[in-house]
Every structure is written in C-alpha cells, then in structure tokens.
Amino acid sequence: MDKIRIVGGNRLDGIIPISGAKNAALPLIIASLLTDERLTLENVPRLRDVSLLNRILSNHGVDYSLNGKRPGEDHLTGQTIHLTAREIVDTCAPYDLVSQMRASFWVIGPLLARCGEARVSLPGGCAIGPRPVDLFIAGLEAMGAAIDIEAGYVVARAPGGLRGGRYTFPKVSVGATHVLMMAATLAKGETVIENAAREPEVADLARCLVAMGAKIEGAGTATIHVQGVPRLHGATHRVLPDRIETGTYAMAVAMTGGDVTLTHTSGDLLRNALDALAATGTSVADVAEGLRIVRDPASPIHPVDVVTEPYPGFPTDLQAQFMALMTRAAGVSRITETIFENRLMHVAELARLGARIDVDGRTARVTGVPRLVGAPVMATDLRASVSLVIAGLVAEGETTVSRVYHLDRGFERLEEKLSRCGAVIERISGEGMR
Numbered sequence: 001m002d003k004i005r006i007v008g009g010n011r012l013d014g015i016i017p018i019s020g021a022k023n024a025a026l027p028l029i030i031a032s033l034l035t036d037e038r039l040t041l042e043n044v045p046r047l048r049d050v051s052l053l054n055r056i057l058s059n060h061g062v063d064y065s066l067n068g069k070r071p072g073e074d075h076l077t078g079q080t081i082h083l084t085a086r087e088i089v090d091t092c093a094p095y096d097l098v099s100q101m102r103a104s105f106w107v108i109g110p111l112l113a114r115c116g117e118a119r120v121s122l123p124g125g126c127a128i129g130p131r132p133v134d135l136f137i138a139g140l141e142a143m144g145a146a147i148d149i150e151a152g153y154v155v156a157r158a159p160g161g162l163r164g165g166r167y168t169f170p171k172v173s174v175g176a177t178h179v180l181m182m183a184a185t186l187a188k189g190e191t192v193i194e195n196a197a198r199e200p201e202v203a204d205l206a207r208c209l210v211a212m213g214a215k216i217e218g219a220g221t222a223t224i225h226v227q228g229v230p231r232l233h234g235a236t237h238r239v240l241p242d243r244i245e246t247g248t249y250a251m252a253v254a255m256t257g258g259d260v261t262l263t264h265t266s267g268d269l270l271r272n273a274l275d276a277l278a279a280t281g282t283s284v285a286d287v288a289e290g291l292r293i294v295r296d297p298a299s300p301i302h303p304v305d306v307v308t309e310p311y312p313g314f315p316t317d318l319q320a321q322f323m324a325l326m327t328r329a330a331g332v333s334r335i336t337e338t339i340f341e342n343r344l345m346h347v348a349e350l351a352r353l354g355a356r357i358d359v360d361g362r363t364a365r366v367t368g369v370p371r372l373v374g375a376p377v378m379a380t381d382l383r384a385s386v387s388l389v390i391a392g393l394v395a396e397g398e399t400t401v402s403r404v405y406h407l408d409r410g411f412e413r414l415e416e417k418l419s420r421c422g423a424v425i426e427r428i429s430g431e432g433m434r
C-alpha cells in the first residue's frame, strides 16, 4: 500500500486549482439512471470514488465513457464523462458493491422511480458511525413505495409508479434529500420535501435535474417542491467546485503560513468555515479567481471554537482539518462534532504527532502546542487522513501517512497540488513495504 511522506516546515506559496466536488459528482452520476438519454458531466474530479461508482452503475446498465485530455490542457483540469442508461438491466445493488461505497445506496431512488422496483443492500456501518437508512425508507414510503427489509436488502416496490407526497425529515440528511428529490422527478404529482438538506451539492443536483427536464423549486433551501414529469431527457452539466477541498487547502495554508490563491472555487460555498478561519488570524479574501489565503508564519494562530452543523453551519467534513490547525493555536479551543457519532478518530493520531487533545463525549478540547514532531500515522477515513497531512506539513522532521487509499477517494493529486506550492511531500509506492 502506498504512503505519503512529508517533511514539515515549509510555508505554502502559489496557486492551487480546486477540483469539481466529489459529493456533487456522486449523486450526479447516479442521476444518469433517471433517463435513457445521455448525461454529460464536466469538471468531474479524478477520484477513486468516482471510478468505483461508474463501475457500480455499469452493473445496472449504464454505459460510461471519458473524454480524452485535450492538447494543452492542464492535467489538473477535471474530466468530462458521458453516461447513458438506455436500459436498466438490473435493479439489484448487491452487498459487495454497496459496502464499498455508501453513496451507491442512493441508486434506490432513481431505480424505484424509473423501474418501479429496487433491491439494494443495506450499506452497513462505516468508520465514522452506524449511518442508518431509516430516513430514506420513510421518505420513499411517503411517496407510495412498499418497502421491506429482506436478508440484508432494502426491497422497494411501486408497481404503478411513485406518487407525489409530503415528507418532513425529522433530521437533516444530505443523501436522503438527494434520493427523494431524484425519485420525485418521475413521480405522479407534486412532492414537498421539508427540513431538506441545504448543502450546495443538493442545489447542484437540482440544477442538473432541471436541465434534464425536471420541475424543481427551492433546492438549497429547507423546503423543496418537485412537480413530477413522465420522463427526463439528456443534458450537459458542470460539477460545482469542491468546498471541502477548498477549505482543506485554506486550512493547510493557515497552518504553515504563506500566500496561496485557490482557483476555480468560490468562498460563498463555505462562508461559515472561512469565518472561523479568519477568526484564527488568517487573511481570507474573495478574489476574481477564487480565494486568496494569507498568513504570516510568525503570527500566532488564535484558538477558535467550532460546532459542526448541517449546511450552512460548519461542515463535519472540515472538522478534522480544523482540529489539526487548532493543535498549533496559542490557547485552548473546543471542537464539537454533532453530525456523526464516531468522527473524532484522528485525535489519537494527531496525539502521536504531539498534539494535546482531550475528548469528552462529542467535544474535543484542544490545547495548542508550540511544536509538533513527525511520526508514522494512519487514519480510517478520508477527512481524518488529510488532517494528518495538514499536521505533517508543520511537524518537525518526517511524517508518513499510511492507508493512502482513503485520501485517493476524495483528494485529486493532493501531493502534487501541495508540492507545487513548496511543501515537501511525496507518494511512496508500497511495493515491498508495510
């Protein structure tokens, strides 16, 4: 298995291009199941999760192809993919595929809406908590689906098609909002989704569905209205920028000090996180190309408390990265995780680098230290892994981060983007090493 080796101590200066959003690309790819015509997606990040999902969808009958790189195109430019589900050949999503990627459970919405049936494996637990699917089931039932759990599978049937309904989420869920919105596009009549997730990725999916002929209003707010239509058609859609990648690099620059412009992105996608970053004493400026992040390495990092919340609150997907930054703050900060039950596992690994963190329930109390020292570390999820990279960038000496496949799920050419700005970071091929 590959590792990432970092020698800490350099500031970051330069330009980092931000990729298309993983968490928008995944539901957009799944939306291709809703039509027999071609869906073209531009600015798709080159990530392991994306290629895995394409393979999973080919099981259901989706043909996909990639545009080759055009002459003169920077290899950091996103890819264009074409997806066509002319015919759904299988409405079953088996355990061995769904267990590899939780988001593939979301095929349940489009399959049920288009074919009147779906049999999708329960995804099971994952490293950041149990992550149940009760909200998906209740929402689809509100649209007339009959749902049973049989031998580890969610079996959903709507032989006469789904019908519009009203569903109020008792708890905000990004995935269940995506699924209900997709399912409602082909239902008979109007569906109203209340207490919907307001994440920019939900609004991006809605924009694509509207381009495919869907009638949706309110996506990006807590109430979404969908007027069902008999069929959707092909479209071309550009994936919005990755706000989590944006925030991650912004926090890396705050950590090391330096002056970096993040291009192809917008601060409007992550205002809350950027406000927290500005409160640490980092300069955050909206510029024509995206965002400019500047911090004098000699100035102190102020401690700032954050609590993760659904959008537009502080994102859980930036919690680990912010904690890494706080390990070097001049004082004590409190970081509270409210979205997932088990998402503080980076604490023990950050401690291996010399961080002082005490966990009490869902809150981590971080006492900033003047120095971190490099060490071998590993993490069990994507965002936790990248928090260790951020810490490694300032740790004295060498840090090696193993289980790099987590990073490859969600960060496109991470080591290249950082090394172009002056970091000493490289991938070591794992052949022969453990």
Ligand code: EPZ
Binding pocket: 022, 023, 024, 026, 102, 103, 129, 130, 131, 132, 133, 134, 135, 136, 137, 171, 172, 173, 174, 175, 176, 316, 317, 339, 340, 341, 382, 383, 410
């Ligand atoms: C999405 O996951 C993201 N994944 C996650 O990003 C992100 O952390 C999360 O939203 C929250 O922002 C993708 O977009 C592919 P949820 P999702 O349903 O949709 C509970 C990353 O690192 N819940 O909003 O699975 C659930 O257990 C990933 O890129 C139920 O109780 O998250 C959690 O506590 C990790 N019942 C809360 O809701 C349900 O039926 C929010 O989860 C569904 C969810």
